[in-house]
Structures are given as C-alpha cells and as structure tokens.
Amino acid sequence: MSGFTWHGGRLAEAQALYGGEDWIDLSTGISPIVWPGVETVSVDWRALPEPDGLSALEEAAAAHFGVDPAFVCTLPGSEMGLRLVGRLLDLPGRWLVPSYRTHGEIFASGQPVRDGGEALDAKVALLLANPNNPDGRIIAPPLLRHWLQRLERAGGWLVVDEAYADVVPQCSLAGEVNDARRLVLLRSFGKFFGLAGVRLGFLVGPRAIVAQARRMMGEWPVSAAAIAFGTAAYRNREWMADAIMLLKDRAARLDGVLMGHGLEARGECPLFRLVEVEDGFALFDRLARAAILTRPFEENARWLRIGLPGDERAFERLDRALGHG
Structure with missing residues (x-):
C-alpha cells in the first residue's frame, strides 16, 4: 500500500x-x-530545439500568466523548479502542511508549519501550494500579499507552487511578480492541459532568479515536443x-x-x-x-x-x- x-x-x-x-x-x-491540439501539432524530432522556439513558448506562457516573459524560465516540470529554488535562495525553509511530500525535500534545513503566519518574521523561504494538494484549500491573494510583505521585511522569500492555478486563475499571485519582490511562483503545464507526460513547467520570478535558473537548466531545458505543445496550447485562449x-x-x-x-x-x-x-x-x-x-x-x-x-x-x-x- x-x-x-x-x-x-x-x-x-x-x-x-x-x-x-x-x-x-x-x-x-x-x-x-x-487539450485536443496534441493530435495535430507536428514535431520535428530530428532537430535540436531552437532558441526562438523556446522564446515563443515563454512569451505564450507569460501572456497566459499575466507577466512579462523576462520573468519566466522554462523547466522540465514544476517539481524541477521547486528543487532549483531551494538551491537558489539558499535559506532555511518553512513549508505549509499538509501539502506535497516533496516540499520538505527542497531545503537543506527547515521545518513544516501549520500556519504560514508562524514563519513571517524570520529570514526564511516560506513554501506553500495554492490551490493546495491534497485538500484543495485556497489561500486568498490578499492574505498572501500580506505574508509576502512581512517576509520581505525580514529578508525572506515567499515561494508559491501554483501547479493548479490554471483552473482557479483568480488565486494566482502572478501580478505581484517583479524585480523588487521576493516572490517566486512555480507553474505546471500538464495538470490543466491533461498532458502530464509532456513534463513542462515554469519558474516565474525576478529576473535575477530567472537568469540563475536558466543557467542551471542549460541551452535545452525541455524537448521539441514540449515547446511545440506548450506554445500552441497557451495560445488557445x-x-x-x-x-x-x-x-x-x-x-x-x-x-x-x-x-x-x-x-x-x-x-x-x-x-x-x-x-x-x-x-x-x-x-x-x-x-x-x-x-x-x-x-x-x-x-x-x-x-x-x-x-x-x-x-x-x-x-x-x-x-x-x-x-x-
């Protein structure tokens, strides 16, 4: 079992x-x-993914999220982004429970918390999922913005796993992302579009964090198929x-x-x-x-x-x- x-x-x-x-x-x-387009989008399996194709994907995804493409980094799944964030921020972690088991694995040190308010006055990275898994809880954006402000004053970061935000778009904090905010979001492609096997996700955050993530991901972070499917799907409003x-x-x-x-x-x-x-x-x-x-x-x-x-x-x-x- x-x-x-x-x-x-x-x-x-x-x-x-x-x-x-x-x-x-x-x-x-x-x-x-x-998403029905998966049956019609053609993929050239003989060629390496082109930089222009990756840029087009990030532009399409960014338009859907409501952010500038400069704040978006493509990933082979949002879980990869979570593990990157743990290394990039290099802070003790606090993760809101109950939630994904993997949330506790991404930080070198830290502890779970039952209430995000327990972590707001320390220099830590607070990680939560919104909507949450497994209970489907949604934390209202005004409360999350308050938590973000408190964390910023203490030198901490707010990391929100928005893997399910496509189905409840009003819960997303994407509108808060900019270079002055200590906020990172993770988005998933496969859950909403029914294509988990594509293994496509995105890190959304300040350009300094995005640049580091892109260096760690390298020249070809995802497959040609992921680029083709993702670009077409995000354009299908x-x-x-x-x-x-x-x-x-x-x-x-x-x-x-x-x-x-x-x-x-x-x-x-x-x-x-x-x-x-x-x-x-x-x-x-x-x-x-x-x-x-x-x-x-x-x-x-x-x-x-x-x-x-x-x-x-x-x-x-x-x-x-x-x-x-």
Whole structure:
C-alpha cells in the first residue's frame, strides 16, 4: 500500500495487485479534459530545439500568466523548479502542511508549519501550494500579499507552487511578480492541459532568479515536443476558457455523487476532492476492487483523494462502486 500513498498513478501496480484491465484512474489531480491540439501539432524530432522556439513558448506562457516573459524560465516540470529554488535562495525553509511530500525535500534545513503566519518574521523561504494538494484549500491573494510583505521585511522569500492555478486563475499571485519582490511562483503545464507526460513547467520570478535558473537548466531545458505543445496550447485562449467552465461543472457533479453516499467533499480545486471517512484505506481497497484507483494517505488514514471522472460512464461506475459497501 505504501506505493499508492506516495503520489498518484501506479496504475500498472494496481492492475497487478487487484487484476482487471478496464481501470479508471482517479488517483491524480490531472485534468481528464485533454487539450485536443496534441493530435495535430507536428514535431520535428530530428532537430535540436531552437532558441526562438523556446522564446515563443515563454512569451505564450507569460501572456497566459499575466507577466512579462523576462520573468519566466522554462523547466522540465514544476517539481524541477521547486528543487532549483531551494538551491537558489539558499535559506532555511518553512513549508505549509499538509501539502506535497516533496516540499520538505527542497531545503537543506527547515521545518513544516501549520500556519504560514508562524514563519513571517524570520529570514526564511516560506513554501506553500495554492490551490493546495491534497485538500484543495485556497489561500486568498490578499492574505498572501500580506505574508509576502512581512517576509520581505525580514529578508525572506515567499515561494508559491501554483501547479493548479490554471483552473482557479483568480488565486494566482502572478501580478505581484517583479524585480523588487521576493516572490517566486512555480507553474505546471500538464495538470490543466491533461498532458502530464509532456513534463513542462515554469519558474516565474525576478529576473535575477530567472537568469540563475536558466543557467542551471542549460541551452535545452525541455524537448521539441514540449515547446511545440506548450506554445500552441497557451495560445488557445478559447479552449482554456471553455475547459475551466467544464471542469467546474464536473466538479459540482462529483460533489453530488459523493454527497449521495454521505461523503462530504473538501476542496476548491475542481480537479479533485478530498473525503474523510472512518477508514480511507478500506474505501481505497473497495474502489480498487471495482477497478477504480484513488489516492490514500499514510499520514492520515482517514483521507482519500478522488480525482475528477472523465466522462459519464466513469461517473456512473464511481457511483455504483461507492454504493456497494
């Protein structure tokens, strides 16, 4: 069971353990609505990525985030950016919990905190996710701006993992990024566009930090495919707007299904919900026996995170499996 508690995925492991082939993977926070352009964008696999192509990607991403491209550095996934930030800032860390396990791994020293206010008057880097994982909590931007001001006065930094901010754009602090602020954001491509395998992300921060990150990433930080898909997808504003609305509708549908079985859904991120039950591992097991993979948690055996079903058939199967207990 320990493998399933580390992060989402591991579908092949679940199939080997429980049998069956027609599985529904609800263990991740990856959107089930896949950007359709992936089927039509052509990639030249024979040539190295061109600098102009990388610049075009960063311009498209920056326009979507609402920042100047000079504040954006392309990464092979946002987790790489988090690990870079830990080295670049070279400060003791404080990371808001519960959240990603990897948040505690990026600093040479530090400690978790339950309230960001505990870290505001020290020269530290405070790291949090907004929207958060696994509980979908959103910290309002005015409060984050207050925390940023307090950290800046103490010589610290605020680092916000905005991997899910595309689906709740109003929570982003991108508008605060400039050379005078001690603020770094990490953005993910794959979660919102349903293309986690592309491994594409971005560091957004002051130009001095971006320049250091670019030197560490080197000439070719991502593949030609990541550049091609990312550039085209970020330019597809109409699809993004439609996807946000559709994800909200499906999240409301998921809330209704869970409520119908006496489960109270927690979270404001449309891509997943967290439920608390008497035995999260037992519910995980029951759903797995119905070939539905979800995400249990070693640190809290009462929790189970359930991702967003991709279609009507998946909703119906989840509904039936929850009712057969």
